[in-house]
Amino acid sequence: MNGAEALLKALERQGVDLVFGHPGGAILPVYDALYDSPIKHVLVRHEQAGAHAADAYYRASGRVGVCFATSGPGATNLVTGLATAQMDSSAVVAVTGNVASSLIGTDAFQEADVYGITGPVTKHNYLIKNVEDIPRVVAEAFHIAATGRPGPVLIDVPKDIQQAEFRGSFEVEIDLPGYRPTVVGHARQVRKAAEAIRAAERPVMMVGGGGQVASEEVLAFARKTGIPVITTLMGIGAFPAGERQALGMPGMHGTVTANRAITHCDLILGAGLRFDDRVTGKISRFAPNATVVHIDIDPAEISKLVKAHVPVVGDLRDVLPRLGEELEPLAIDAWWEQIEAWKGMYPERYKKDKPLVSQEVIQLLREASGGDVVVTTEVGQHQMFAARLFPTTRPRSFITSGGLGTMGFGLPAAVGAAFARHDETVVCVAGDGSVQMNIQELATVYKHQLPIVIAILNNGVLGMVRQWQEMFSAERYSEIYLADSNPDFAKLAEAYGIESYNIFDRETARELVPQALARKKPVLLNFFVYEAEKVFPMIPAGAGVDEMMLGDQEPDEVTADGPEVTA
Amino acid sequence: MSAVRHVMSVTVRDRPGVLVRIASLFARRGFNIESLSVAQSEEPGISRTTFVVTGEDATLEQVQKQLQKLIDVIKVIDHSQAKSIDRELMLIKVAVQSPEARVEIRQIAQDFRARIVDVARHALVFEVTGDEGKMNAFIEQMRDFGIIELIRTGRVALPRGESDAQRLPSVRSRAA
Ligand SMILES: Cc1ncc(C[n+]2csc(CCOP(=O)(O)OP(=O)(O)O)c2C)c(N)n1
Ligand SMILES: [Mg+2]
Numbered sequence: 001m002n003g004a005e006a007l008l009k010a011l012e013r014q015g016v017d018l019v020f021g022h023p024g025g026a027i028l029p030v031y032d033a034l035y036d037s038p039i040k041h042v043l044v045r046h047e048q049a050g051a052h053a054a055d056a057y058y059r060a061s062g063r064v065g066v067c068f069a070t071s072g073p074g075a076t077n078l079v080t081g082l083a084t085a086q087m088d089s090s091a092v093v094a095v096t097g098n099v100a101s102s103l104i105g106t107d108a109f110q111e112a113d114v115y116g117i118t119g120p121v122t123k124h125n126y127l128i129k130n131v132e133d134i135p136r137v138v139a140e141a142f143h144i145a146a147t148g149r150p151g152p153v154l155i156d157v158p159k160d161i162q163q164a165e166f167r168g169s170f171e172v173e174i175d176l177p178g179y180r181p182t183v184v185g186h187a188r189q190v191r192k193a194a195e196a197i198r199a200a201e202r203p204v205m206m207v208g209g210g211g212q213v214a215s216e217e218v219l220a221f222a223r224k225t226g227i228p229v230i231t232t233l234m235g236i237g238a239f240p241a242g243e244r245q246a247l248g249m250p251g252m253h254g255t256v257t258a259n260r261a262i263t264h265c266d267l268i269l270g271a272g273l274r275f276d277d278r279v280t281g282k283i284s285r286f287a288p289n290a291t292v293v294h295i296d297i298d299p300a301e302i303s304k305l306v307k308a309h310v311p312v313v314g315d316l317r318d319v320l321p322r323l324g325e326e327l328e329p330l331a332i333d334a335w336w337e338q339i340e341a342w343k344g345m346y347p348e349r350y351k352k353d354k355p356l357v358s359q360e361v362i363q364l365l366r367e368a369s370g371g372d373v374v375v376t377t378e379v380g381q382h383q384m385f386a387a388r389l390f391p392t393t394r395p396r397s398f399i400t401s402g403g404l405g406t407m408g409f410g411l412p413a414a415v416g417a418a419f420a421r422h423d424e425t426v427v428c429v430a431g432d433g434s435v436q437m438n439i440q441e442l443a444t445v446y447k448h449q450l451p452i453v454i455a456i457l458n459n460g461v462l463g464m465v466r467q468w469q470e471m472f473s474a475e476r477y478s479e480i481y482l483a484d485s486n487p488d489f490a491k492l493a494e495a496y497g498i499e500s501y502n503i504f505d506r507e508t509a510r511e512l513v514p515q516a517l518a519r520k521k522p523v524l525l526n527f528f529v530y531e532a533e534k535v536f537p538m539i540p541a542g543a544g545v546d547e548m549m550l551g552d553q554e555p556d557e558v559t560a561d562g563p564e565v566t567a
Numbered sequence: 568m569s570a571v572r573h574v575m576s577v578t579v580r581d582r583p584g585v586l587v588r589i590a591s592l593f594a595r596r597g598f599n600i601e602s603l604s605v606a607q608s609e610e611p612g613i614s615r616t617t618f619v620v621t622g623e624d625a626t627l628e629q630v631q632k633q634l635q636k637l638i639d640v641i642k643v644i645d646h647s648q649a650k651s652i653d654r655e656l657m658l659i660k661v662a663v664q665s666p667e668a669r670v671e672i673r674q675i676a677q678d679f680r681a682r683i684v685d686v687a688r689h690a691l692v693f694e695v696t697g698d699e700g701k702m703n704a705f706i707e708q709m710r711d712f713g714i715i716e717l718i719r720t721g722r723v724a725l726p727r728g729e730s731d732a733q734r735l736p737s738v739r740s741r742a743a
Contacts, residue, residue, distance in 0.1 A: 115583075115584060116584075116587065119584060119587065119588055119591070120591060123638070124638040125584075127583070127584075144638060176638060177580070177641055178579075178580060178637070178638055178639055178640050178641040179638045298636070299632055299635075300629065300632035300633050300635070300636050303628075304629055
């Protein structure tokens, strides 16, 4: 057995049966071993896409996603994918080939300092120096990737190590004295948290990406206490959207209700989130009257941006049930009355005087699918519309690049999600700009006949940038125009062998959306939507949560400040 | 906000790349590394490093937590919080311009308990250990005679007394 075979065997022992990757010279021995391996390999057409697919595979299934790339350009192509996974705490193990050990550091052909380059964008990384280390390193990589706060781990394997004779053992001990995540929350902190929540008159719970693994606990806690629940972009689905207790998304493009609740609450129970600046806006104006209880498995997130009055370090699956046990249903009727009033006053609304607008396309997709699909998104206006109008009711089902905001994520993510959730339909909500950043993955979608509906909200512009230029740069539209040189996406998809349609009006959209969703094979829908649509509400960068611009969300009869808080 | 100086001990596994990770964490948060010393601890495979850094006080706790998060970092201690002793070693080459100067230099060196480690016709090399204040005072004294060159190890620090805040159980047993 050589190092490459040992590597695959070690992966198998971690339960890996699927890998996304792209071969090349320095990883040839691994690909040779793959030829006889039970592990299935999905050939992506760009290594970045492989990393995104592996990332989405984890997000959609909870099983560590694995990707392979060759040395040099193959490995540097992974960087954006690793950074995306790192920012959104996604468990990925990336394996890269490298030039032979003796050539490392000599500027050999296709050599890059992958270990150095990927350090800052991974939870941890390894450069294997000894073939016998392979099983231990693989075991550690999976342990690190999937436990504590998940994240990507890269293993760089020089070619000579892949070729070397392996005589080691697969019975390995993980040896990580510096890595012991705190899972069980401190009893005193849990008690303090309960006291604070009991004393609150206007509490809200904010659930982030950490909630994806603890949706049952989130639901049980919310049900028992009756607390209003806000889910961040990463937390969508951790609490079912559309429930009475759900207030939607907070922050820059959050719902009016969620943002008003944050401004007026007297307690925030943060659960598995990191108070990102897109959520908080200007920190000094964020929940100015609130006691902050912050539960997170990563102690470095606590009091990083928002000061926590009651920090609880631990896994939500441990802490929330114990916290719930200490609490009775909360007596917060007056607060709920207030929240219901906001909800009633600010329903989602949009213009209907155009042939087709983004929001109604997304609503059509939601209605036709019953919300019961996996959604992936690209990055831009369409992403924000999807987050508000197409939030899923189940966890692990809304897959989007939140922290890094990576255009080009959505299509390969749909590939990863489709492999993770075999018989489910995946809807990729895409923009005409973003989708071109990894458009080559149409080949992968076609090859595996994945049940993916690619819905391009084709506004002919880099819409989100256009929106900022319209609002904050005096309509000086600089380099955002795509329409004059966009491909005919339907024809393009057709060239890849994918069924596709250009859609210009709402009648056709109504007809084709349900059909596409029922196909259970690849379909691309290219919706020509109104170019100048803007995402509202919006909190301008650097402004406070209470300084929302309402735009078309403006209610007809009420002042922008909303009603007095009575609670 | 002002930049404050901190002496931090970071106990790390002896793995390639760990210092780079620590250094880049400091850099990302705007901390400047004034000195750094690294050497084996009492436990094989584990090194103690002492960083003297300056940076915003407000971000120090964040940096500490981020350091602690690195997989190969075992322990982080901020010696400004704990009662600690710290020492530094310096080699300093002083010009000897006259026989009188030689006598005077040697006299001062004696007061500082500096050891002569090399003697040449026109220069003396001293080895000085002590805390930072002592180093600086000795340097000041030698300036008038002419410092040819000097090198300092940077500070190393350990908590005082019986505290075992930095103690390390054996690596293998901790992993179990
Ligand atoms: C890789 C990358 N480059 C640039 C950006 C900046 N950016 C954010 S949204 C956006 C426009 C996206 O356009 P499109 O995909 O058409 O979506 P729309 O906003 O029009 O819905 C850009 C350029 C980014 N997020 N990612
Ligand atoms: Mg667009």
